[in-house]
Each structure stands twice: as C-alpha cells, then as structure tokens.
Amino acid sequence: MPTISLALGERSYDIHVENGALDRVGEFAYRAGLDGKIAIVTDTNVAPLYAERVRKSLESAGFMPSLHVVDAGEASKSMQQAEELCSELVRAGIDRTGCIAALGGGVVGDLAGFVAAIHYRGIPFMQIPTTIVAQVDSSVGGKTAVNIPEGKNLVGAFHQPSVVVIDPTTLVTLDRRTLAEGLAEAVKHAAIRDASMLHDLKRLGPELSIGFSLDTIARLPDLIARNVAIKARIVEHDELETQGIRALLNFGHTIGHGIEAAVPYGTILHGEAVALGMRAALFLSERKAGLSASDAKKILSALQALDLPLTLPEGMDTELVLDKTASDKKFRAGAIRFVLLTKAGEAGISKKITREDMAEAIEELRRPLT
Numbered sequence: 001m002p003t004i005s006l007a008l009g010e011r012s013y014d015i016h017v018e019n020g021a022l023d024r025v026g027e028f029a030y031r032a033g034l035d036g037k038i039a040i041v042t043d044t045n046v047a048p049l050y051a052e053r054v055r056k057s058l059e060s061a062g063f064m065p066s067l068h069v070v071d072a073g074e075a076s077k078s079m080q081q082a083e084e085l086c087s088e089l090v091r092a093g094i095d096r097t098g099c100i101a102a103l104g105g106g107v108v109g110d111l112a113g114f115v116a117a118i119h120y121r122g123i124p125f126m127q128i129p130t131t132i133v134a135q136v137d138s139s140v141g142g143k144t145a146v147n148i149p150e151g152k153n154l155v156g157a158f159h160q161p162s163v164v165v166i167d168p169t170t171l172v173t174l175d176r177r178t179l180a181e182g183l184a185e186a187v188k189h190a191a192i193r194d195a196s197m198l199h200d201l202k203r204l205g206p207e208l209s210i211g212f213s214l215d216t217i218a219r220l221p222d223l224i225a226r227n228v229a230i231k232a233r234i235v236e237h238d239e240l241e242t243q244g245i246r247a248l249l250n251f252g253h254t255i256g257h258g259i260e261a262a263v264p265y266g267t268i269l270h271g272e273a274v275a276l277g278m279r280a281a282l283f284l285s286e287r288k289a290g291l292s293a294s295d296a297k298k299i300l301s302a303l304q305a306l307d308l309p310l311t312l313p314e315g316m317d318t319e320l321v322l323d324k325t326a327s328d329k330k331f332r333a334g335a336i337r338f339v340l341l342t343k344a345g346e347a348g349i350s351k352k353i354t355r356e357d358m359a360e361a362i363e364e365l366r367r368p369l370t
C-alpha cells in the first residue's frame, strides 16, 4: 500500500492510498492524533454511497461522528454554505476540541477544509477524497477556499489536513465526465513534472465510458500515489506559494479559472476548464517559452484521448474571461506570473505575458483542433 509522507515540520502528515481504505478511516484518523467528536462533511451524492462505511469505521475506532450533508456541486463552495456549516457544527457540539472529516470531491474538501480553518478559529480535519480531482490533487497541500462572484477560490486559507485517506475503489461510482475532468489535473502533473505519465493516462481513455477494468483498479493506487508524490514534493518546498514553485501547479489555471468563472459555477467542471486553460497555455508556451510543437502535441493528444473539451463553448466572450482572470492570485504589481512549459515535463514562470497575449490564446480556443 503506498503511503506518501508530506514533510512540513509540525504540520507534516501522511497520505494513505489503498483500495478499500474507506473501512480503515477510523484507524488512520486515530493514528494521526485525531479523537473525540468528528463532523463528517459530505454531499448529497456521496452521502448515500459512502457515509455509512466511514461513520462505522470512525465509531469502531472510538470517535463520536455526526453527519453534515451539503448539496452536490460547485455552487456549495460559497460563503453562505460555509456559514451554514459552522452553525450546524456548533449545534452538533463540534467545539475547539472537535474535528472534521471531509468526505467527497474537491468541492467538499475545499469547503470543509475552509470551515475547519475558521471554525472556532481553526480545528483539525482529515481528507477522504472520492473523485479523481480530489485524489490526485485537491486533498493534498492545504489550499482551502470558497468562490465569490468575482472569481474562483478568492476567499480561503492554507490549512493542512492531519491525514489524507484515499480509497481509489470509490471512483467506480463516478460518471465518465467527472472521471475525465479529474484526469485533466493528472495531465497537468505530467506536463509540469513527469511526461512519462502521459502514456499511462492516455491508456485510461477507452475505459472511461465502459468503467475501469479490474486490472486498472488494481493499478490505480500507484498512479494516484505518483500524482500525490509530485504535488507533495512541490508543497514541501513552497507551502504558501511564495517561492514561485507551487505556482507551477497552477499550469492551465489562469485562463482555466477565467473560463470556469465566466459561466455560472458548475456549468463547466474545474478539470474541463483546466484542460481548456492548458491548451491556451501550450499555445503561449510554443510562442514564448520555446516549447516544441511535438511536445505540445504530446500533451494535447493525452487531453484528446480523455475526451476533454478543448474548444471554447459557443458564445463565450473573450473580454469576460479576461476580466475573470484579473483576480488571479498570481498577479504581482499588476503583472501576471503565467506558467509556461519549456518542455513536456518542465515548467517555469513568465512575467511577460500580456492581456493581449492571453486574448490571442483564448481566441485560439475557438479553432477546432486538428
């Protein structure tokens, strides 16, 4: 069973990746030093599938769990939902000695993590991710946030979990679209750090609509662990994104977040927007960072194999997308720090990308890919 340790001094934690790990959540939580009252925060889709197993496991390990269910979907990542959850937790007796278990996708993880960061000025929490986005990316690294109309993740906190428990078998209940969007974040990891992973990711394409084979399910823990390790090593070096290294995890996100926020939240899924953002960033990388056409093609063909959207939705306004990128947290003194690739597997930051460059890249997204 792969266990990846993320070393951050007193905020260090383990990430356990194991098929069937859902039934060991209690044991892992206890070993990580959590105890007492624990609020399981989950959503309306995940609750009927997995909440009971998690509750049982926590109870067997001596915890006193309560269950808190939010509506499924990106719209729940809101200030209003965060406030409602805080009130619910107070009523359930989760005081500063309590803790939270975030059971679900990136929405639940970001929202419950944010609530954990602010409830009674901060309580511990654990991540139990159940989507690919959450298993390869959002459950690790301590970025928690909610959205506001002005942009994605603009209100949040860095708050590291005490432990992450990943059970890849939970992915079997996901639909094709949600599986594919999650793999976009894995393609991002391959693009910035490990191009050899592209081959394994592409192979998943044909299985997305028919469901993962038993052979694939057996291999998922290693593939997920590879992604987690890439992210963990980056976070260890730049937890708060001040050193210019963690920003590399934002490859595809500047324009991606602009596209995601240009329509009502949840219309375009996060990974879908990131796939579009990566296509735009590849276009700029070829022109401004010397990325070869063949390396760009390699990454695009992985996104195509996963059937991710790579052309802009009809009617989406370039200026609106650009306006939504204006609140990107990578702006410093009015200049965007834009993540570009120099090669497949190697990324860097450019301070030279202008609004006009971004507009050109967004226009490129209107052209069908050949």
Ligand SMILES: NC(=O)c1ccc[n+]([C@@H]2O[C@H](COP(=O)([O-])OP(=O)(O)OC[C@H]3O[C@@H](n4cnc5c(N)ncnc54)[C@H](O)[C@@H]3O)[C@@H](O)[C@H]2O)c1
Binding pocket: 043, 044, 045, 046, 049, 072, 073, 074, 077, 104, 105, 106, 107, 108, 110, 130, 131, 132, 133, 134, 137, 138, 139, 140, 141, 142, 143, 144, 152, 153, 170, 171, 172, 173, 174, 175, 178, 181, 182, 185, 269, 270, 271
């Ligand atoms: N904090 C970070 O570092 C980070 C990284 C990447 C993405 N994110 C955030 O994550 C969010 C996207 O996460 P997501 O794609 O997981 O979306 P999500 O949490 O909305 O999950 C997608 C859908 O799948 C359902 N679902 C979850 N697990 C399931 C399962 N096992 N079986 C059946 N259905 C299941 C959910 O109810 C939801 O309808 C975005 O808000 C994005 O900004 C954060």
Ligand SMILES: O=C(O)C(=O)C[C@@H](O)[C@H](O)[C@H](O)COP(=O)(O)O
Binding pocket: 137, 141, 143, 152, 153, 185, 246, 247, 249, 250, 253, 329
């Ligand atoms: O963990 C990070 O750092 C990332 O950038 C991971 C991204 O996939 C994720 O979408 C993150 O929430 C974006 O960060 P933001 O700071 O641009 O909101």
Ligand SMILES: [Zn+2]
Binding pocket: 137, 185, 253, 270, 274
């Ligand atoms: Zn992301």
